[in-house]
Amino acid sequence: MLIHLNEVLSCEEKTVAKNVDLEMNSFDSGLGSFPFLEKEPAALTITNLGDDKLKITGSVRLTAAIPCDRCLEEVSTPLELVISKEVDMKQTAEGRIKDLDETDFVIGYNLDVDKLVYGEILVNWPMKTLCREDCxxxxxxxxxxxxxxxxxxxxxxxxxxxxxxxxxxxxxx
Ligand SMILES: [Zn+2]
Ligand SMILES: [Zn+2]
Structure with missing residues (x-):
């Protein structure tokens, strides 16, 4: 889902809070496709810092089904993501990718919430998944x-x- 940033950018010191439903129903990566068993809307706050800079903060709670590393049985894995990003709207899209070394989640004047959350899941993905310690x-x-x-x-x-x-x-x- 896209959030139009024009509203926030139109005046300085402006803060917009939104609950945004995620379109994706699974996390698809090179490792496979992991369905979400539960997903809450992303609670985001976008603040105009002035000088065409935005601060995006918020949190997302998801539960993904990840196979156990040993027995492959599905493990219901909660993911609590904390988002804190600064975006300089003056920079080009290429510049942002280079600076932050991640997927660009701002396209023109739109914030692509799914892309933002996808990037957060990627960095918070558990290194190890076990159904129980002594599996x-x-x-x-x-x-x-x-x-x-x-x-x-x-x-x-x-x-x-x-x-x-x-x-x-x-x-x-
Ligand atoms: Zn056997
Ligand atoms: Zn197991």
């Missing part, structure tokens, strides 16, 4: 989710090199 993962041989039960695979016979590693782990415990 046992899946059996590499049959794919059984070992959190739900064991399988009858003899994992020691899987691969002679793996067997050696398994022995080392057994002995180190």
């Amino acid at each position: 046992k993962g899946i059996c590499r041989k049959c794919g059984t989710n070992l959190n739900h039960g064991s399988c009858s695979c003899d994992t020691v016979e899987l691969d002679p090199r793996m067997a050696v590693i398994a022995e080392i782990f057994k002995n180190s415990n």
